[in-house]
Amino acid sequence: MDTIMRDPFSYLRQLEGLTVNDGIYDFLPHWQKDSALHKFIRFIADEILMDDTDGPTRVPFGSDPLYPDWILPVDAAMLQYGIIDEPLFFIPDESAPERTPGGGSDSSESGDPYCVVNACYDYLLNLRWTQAYEDLMSRITDEVFYVMFLNRRALANLNQFLARYAGEVTTDGFDADEASLMNLFVRDGELKRVRPPMWARRAVFYRDRGRCTTCGTDLSGLIDTLNVGNYDHMMPLARGGLNDVTNLQLLCENCNSKKYDKVEDPSNRYRRWY
Known part of the structure:
Protein backbone atom coordinates (compact mmCIF):
# COMPACT_ATOMS: atom_id res chain seq x y z
CA MET A 1 0.00 0.00 0.00
CA ASP A 2 2.69 2.48 0.98
CA THR A 3 4.75 1.73 -2.13
CA ILE A 4 1.78 2.37 -4.41
CA MET A 5 0.85 5.56 -2.55
CA ARG A 6 4.41 6.89 -2.89
CA ASP A 7 4.46 6.41 -6.67
CA PRO A 8 0.93 5.67 -7.94
CA PHE A 9 1.72 6.57 -11.54
CA SER A 10 4.09 3.63 -11.82
CA TYR A 11 1.01 1.48 -11.16
CA LEU A 12 -1.39 3.55 -13.24
CA ARG A 13 -2.54 0.65 -15.41
CA GLN A 14 -3.49 -1.37 -12.34
CA LEU A 15 -5.22 1.66 -10.77
CA GLU A 16 -7.31 2.59 -13.81
CA GLY A 17 -10.31 0.67 -12.48
CA LEU A 18 -10.31 2.93 -9.43
CA THR A 19 -10.79 6.23 -11.25
CA VAL A 20 -11.80 5.71 -14.90
CA ASN A 21 -15.41 5.53 -16.09
CA ASP A 22 -16.51 7.95 -13.37
CA GLY A 23 -14.92 5.83 -10.65
CA ILE A 24 -13.73 9.04 -8.97
CA TYR A 25 -17.40 9.88 -8.27
CA ASP A 26 -17.41 7.38 -5.40
CA PHE A 27 -14.81 9.51 -3.59
CA LEU A 28 -16.61 12.86 -3.92
CA PRO A 29 -19.37 12.84 -1.22
CA HIS A 30 -18.37 14.74 1.92
CA TRP A 31 -17.06 12.97 5.02
CA GLN A 32 -17.81 9.35 4.25
CA LYS A 33 -16.92 6.95 7.05
CA ASP A 34 -16.07 4.55 4.25
CA SER A 35 -13.11 6.80 3.53
CA ALA A 36 -10.89 7.16 0.48
CA LEU A 37 -8.35 4.92 2.20
CA HIS A 38 -10.96 2.21 2.84
CA LYS A 39 -11.89 2.22 -0.85
CA PHE A 40 -8.24 2.17 -1.91
CA ILE A 41 -7.40 -0.74 0.38
CA ARG A 42 -10.31 -2.84 -0.90
CA PHE A 43 -9.34 -2.15 -4.49
CA ILE A 44 -5.69 -3.13 -3.97
CA ALA A 45 -6.55 -6.21 -1.89
CA ASP A 46 -8.97 -7.40 -4.57
CA GLU A 47 -6.37 -6.83 -7.28
CA ARG A 139 -11.42 -7.67 7.81
CA ILE A 140 -8.47 -6.83 5.56
CA THR A 141 -9.64 -3.24 5.10
CA ASP A 142 -10.11 -2.64 8.83
CA GLU A 143 -6.67 -4.01 9.69
CA VAL A 144 -4.79 -2.12 6.98
CA PHE A 145 -6.70 1.11 7.71
CA TYR A 146 -5.74 0.82 11.39
CA VAL A 147 -2.06 0.84 10.41
CA MET A 148 -2.10 3.25 7.45
CA PHE A 149 -4.24 5.97 9.04
CA LEU A 150 -1.28 6.77 11.29
CA ASN A 151 0.93 7.54 8.27
CA ARG A 152 0.16 11.12 7.21
CA ARG A 153 2.74 11.08 4.43
CA ALA A 154 1.08 8.07 2.82
CA LEU A 155 -2.37 9.62 3.22
CA ALA A 156 -1.18 12.85 1.63
CA ASN A 157 0.21 10.91 -1.34
CA LEU A 158 -3.10 9.10 -1.78
CA ASN A 159 -5.08 12.34 -1.68
CA GLN A 160 -2.72 14.02 -4.14
CA PHE A 161 -3.29 11.15 -6.56
CA LEU A 162 -7.08 11.31 -6.20
CA ALA A 163 -7.05 15.12 -6.47
CA ARG A 164 -5.71 14.89 -10.01
CA TYR A 165 -8.97 13.23 -11.02
CA ALA A 166 -11.33 15.11 -8.72
CA GLY A 167 -9.87 18.38 -9.97
CA GLU A 168 -10.84 17.47 -13.53
CA VAL A 169 -14.52 16.84 -12.73
CA THR A 170 -16.84 19.30 -14.47
CA THR A 171 -20.35 19.82 -13.16
CA ASP A 172 -21.85 19.86 -16.66
CA GLY A 173 -20.66 16.28 -17.10
CA PHE A 174 -23.16 14.88 -14.59
CA ASP A 175 -26.34 13.13 -15.73
CA ALA A 176 -29.75 14.18 -14.47
CA ASP A 177 -29.70 11.43 -11.84
CA GLU A 178 -26.35 12.73 -10.55
CA ALA A 179 -27.65 16.13 -9.45
CA SER A 180 -26.63 15.38 -5.87
CA LEU A 181 -23.00 15.20 -7.00
CA MET A 182 -23.29 18.54 -8.76
CA ASN A 183 -24.33 20.15 -5.48
CA LEU A 184 -21.06 19.04 -3.88
CA PHE A 185 -19.05 21.54 -5.92
CA VAL A 186 -18.53 25.26 -5.58
CA ARG A 187 -17.07 25.29 -9.09
CA ASP A 188 -15.62 22.82 -11.58
CA GLY A 189 -12.93 20.74 -9.91
CA GLU A 190 -13.39 22.25 -6.44
CA LEU A 191 -15.57 20.75 -3.73
CA LYS A 192 -17.43 22.93 -1.25
CA ARG A 193 -15.83 23.51 2.12
CA VAL A 194 -17.86 21.55 4.66
CA ARG A 195 -16.95 21.49 8.35
CA PRO A 196 -15.65 18.06 9.40
CA PRO A 197 -18.14 16.15 11.56
CA MET A 198 -17.28 15.42 15.17
CA TRP A 199 -16.24 11.81 14.50
CA ALA A 200 -13.67 12.97 11.90
CA ARG A 201 -12.29 15.73 14.14
CA ARG A 202 -11.97 13.34 17.07
CA ALA A 203 -10.19 10.73 14.92
CA VAL A 204 -7.64 13.24 13.61
CA PHE A 205 -7.20 14.93 17.02
CA TYR A 206 -6.36 11.67 18.76
CA ARG A 207 -4.25 10.37 15.87
CA ASP A 208 -2.15 13.55 16.01
CA ARG A 209 -2.07 13.43 19.84
CA GLY A 210 -3.68 16.86 20.22
CA ARG A 211 -0.59 18.65 18.90
CA CYS A 212 0.19 20.66 15.80
CA THR A 213 1.81 18.20 13.45
CA THR A 214 4.21 20.88 12.18
CA CYS A 215 5.50 22.69 15.27
CA GLY A 216 4.28 20.46 18.09
CA THR A 217 2.21 23.10 19.89
CA ASP A 218 -0.19 21.56 22.39
CA LEU A 219 -3.78 22.05 21.21
CA SER A 220 -5.57 20.03 23.85
CA GLY A 221 -6.54 23.11 25.88
CA LEU A 222 -5.07 21.54 29.01
CA ILE A 223 -1.86 23.58 28.97
CA ASP A 224 -2.89 26.72 27.08
CA THR A 225 -6.58 27.46 26.46
CA LEU A 226 -5.72 30.14 23.88
CA ASN A 227 -4.14 27.74 21.39
CA VAL A 228 -6.68 26.90 18.70
CA GLY A 229 -6.57 23.72 16.65
CA ASN A 230 -7.26 23.85 12.91
CA TYR A 231 -8.24 20.85 10.79
CA ASP A 232 -6.24 21.41 7.63
CA HIS A 233 -6.86 19.74 4.27
CA MET A 234 -3.43 18.34 3.36
CA MET A 235 -4.52 18.48 -0.28
CA PRO A 236 -6.38 21.81 -0.51
CA LEU A 237 -9.94 21.83 -1.81
CA ALA A 238 -8.93 24.49 -4.34
CA ARG A 239 -6.55 21.95 -5.88
CA GLY A 240 -8.98 19.04 -6.09
CA GLY A 241 -8.73 17.86 -2.49
CA LEU A 242 -11.48 15.80 -0.89
CA ASN A 243 -13.56 16.38 2.21
CA ASP A 244 -12.26 13.11 3.61
CA VAL A 245 -10.94 12.16 7.04
CA THR A 246 -7.73 10.87 5.41
CA ASN A 247 -7.09 14.34 3.97
CA LEU A 248 -6.98 16.08 7.37
CA GLN A 249 -4.16 16.97 9.72
CA LEU A 250 -4.12 18.96 12.95
CA LEU A 251 -2.35 22.31 12.77
CA CYS A 252 -2.13 25.30 15.08
CA GLU A 253 -3.57 28.59 13.86
CA ASN A 254 -0.15 30.02 13.03
CA CYS A 255 1.04 27.02 10.97
CA ASN A 256 -2.32 26.76 9.21
CA SER A 257 -2.24 30.42 8.15
CA LYS A 258 1.29 30.00 6.78
CA LYS A 259 0.31 26.94 4.77
CA TYR A 260 -2.89 28.52 3.36
CA ASP A 261 -3.74 26.61 0.15
CA LYS A 262 -0.24 25.39 -0.69
CA VAL A 263 0.54 21.71 -1.21
CA GLU A 264 3.20 20.72 1.30
CA ASP A 265 4.46 17.39 2.57
CA PRO A 266 3.04 16.80 6.05
CA SER A 267 5.57 16.53 8.83
CA ASN A 268 6.91 13.19 9.94
CA ARG A 269 6.46 14.20 13.58
CA TYR A 270 5.07 11.13 15.32
CA ARG A 271 4.60 10.09 18.92
CA ARG A 272 7.64 8.33 20.35
CA TRP A 273 6.70 5.68 22.86
CA TYR A 274 10.09 5.45 24.65
Missing part, protein backbone atom coordinates in the same frame (compact mmCIF):
# COMPACT_ATOMS: atom_id res chain seq x y z
CA ILE A 48 -3.75 -8.81 -5.35
CA LEU A 49 -6.10 -11.74 -4.82
CA MET A 50 -7.07 -11.71 -8.49
CA ASP A 51 -3.39 -11.70 -9.49
CA ASP A 52 -2.86 -14.73 -7.27
CA THR A 53 -5.01 -16.79 -9.65
CA ASP A 54 -2.58 -16.24 -12.53
CA GLY A 55 0.27 -18.53 -11.56
CA PRO A 56 -1.23 -19.72 -9.52
CA THR A 57 0.19 -18.80 -6.13
CA ARG A 58 -0.39 -21.86 -3.97
CA VAL A 59 -0.74 -22.51 -0.26
CA PRO A 60 -0.38 -26.08 1.10
CA PHE A 61 -3.33 -27.50 3.00
CA GLY A 62 -3.75 -30.77 4.84
CA SER A 63 -1.91 -32.98 7.29
CA ASP A 64 0.39 -34.67 4.75
CA PRO A 65 3.52 -32.49 4.40
CA LEU A 66 4.80 -34.47 1.39
CA TYR A 67 1.61 -34.56 -0.65
CA PRO A 68 -0.56 -31.68 0.52
CA ASP A 69 -3.60 -30.36 -1.23
CA TRP A 70 -3.13 -26.89 -2.65
CA ILE A 71 -5.44 -23.94 -2.12
CA LEU A 72 -5.46 -20.30 -3.20
CA PRO A 73 -4.33 -17.51 -0.83
CA VAL A 74 -7.90 -16.22 -0.67
CA ASP A 75 -9.08 -19.47 0.90
CA ALA A 76 -6.06 -19.51 3.22
CA ALA A 77 -6.96 -15.99 4.35
CA MET A 78 -10.61 -16.88 4.97
CA LEU A 79 -9.52 -19.91 6.97
CA GLN A 80 -7.11 -17.80 9.03
CA TYR A 81 -9.84 -15.27 9.85
CA GLY A 82 -12.32 -18.05 10.68
CA ILE A 83 -14.70 -16.99 7.92
CA ILE A 84 -14.81 -20.55 6.55
CA ASP A 85 -14.11 -23.89 8.23
CA GLU A 86 -12.66 -25.70 5.23
CA PRO A 87 -11.38 -24.70 1.79
CA LEU A 88 -14.03 -23.91 -0.79
CA PHE A 89 -11.74 -24.79 -3.69
CA PHE A 90 -8.73 -27.00 -4.31
CA ILE A 91 -6.33 -26.11 -7.11
CA PRO A 92 -6.73 -28.90 -9.68
CA ASP A 93 -3.81 -30.83 -11.08
CA GLU A 94 -3.49 -30.49 -14.84
CA SER A 95 -3.84 -34.25 -15.21
CA ALA A 96 -6.37 -34.88 -12.43
CA PRO A 97 -10.02 -34.00 -11.90
CA GLU A 98 -10.79 -30.89 -9.89
CA ARG A 99 -11.73 -31.67 -6.28
CA THR A 100 -14.14 -29.85 -4.02
CA PRO A 101 -14.85 -30.28 -0.30
CA GLY A 102 -18.20 -31.82 -1.19
CA GLY A 103 -16.53 -34.65 -3.03
CA GLY A 104 -17.52 -33.61 -6.53
CA SER A 105 -15.12 -33.59 -9.43
CA ASP A 106 -14.74 -31.81 -12.72
CA SER A 107 -12.30 -33.23 -15.23
CA SER A 108 -9.78 -30.74 -16.56
CA GLU A 109 -9.90 -30.17 -20.28
CA SER A 110 -7.42 -32.46 -21.93
CA GLY A 111 -4.58 -30.61 -23.61
CA ASP A 112 -5.63 -27.16 -22.34
CA PRO A 113 -2.48 -25.50 -20.92
CA TYR A 114 -4.60 -22.88 -19.17
CA CYS A 115 -7.11 -25.17 -17.49
CA VAL A 116 -5.68 -24.67 -13.97
CA VAL A 117 -5.40 -20.90 -14.27
CA ASN A 118 -8.89 -20.67 -15.74
CA ALA A 119 -10.35 -22.82 -12.97
CA CYS A 120 -8.72 -20.62 -10.32
CA TYR A 121 -9.85 -17.44 -12.02
CA ASP A 122 -13.42 -18.64 -12.42
CA TYR A 123 -13.56 -19.66 -8.77
CA LEU A 124 -12.44 -16.26 -7.50
CA LEU A 125 -14.67 -14.44 -9.97
CA ASN A 126 -17.70 -16.23 -8.52
CA LEU A 127 -16.42 -15.97 -4.94
CA ARG A 128 -16.38 -12.16 -5.17
CA TRP A 129 -20.19 -12.16 -5.15
CA THR A 130 -20.44 -14.06 -1.87
CA GLN A 131 -20.81 -12.85 1.71
CA ALA A 132 -17.65 -14.73 2.68
CA TYR A 133 -15.59 -12.59 0.32
CA GLU A 134 -17.27 -9.42 1.58
CA ASP A 135 -16.37 -10.44 5.13
CA LEU A 136 -12.76 -11.05 4.08
CA MET A 137 -12.50 -7.64 2.40
CA SER A 138 -13.97 -6.02 5.50
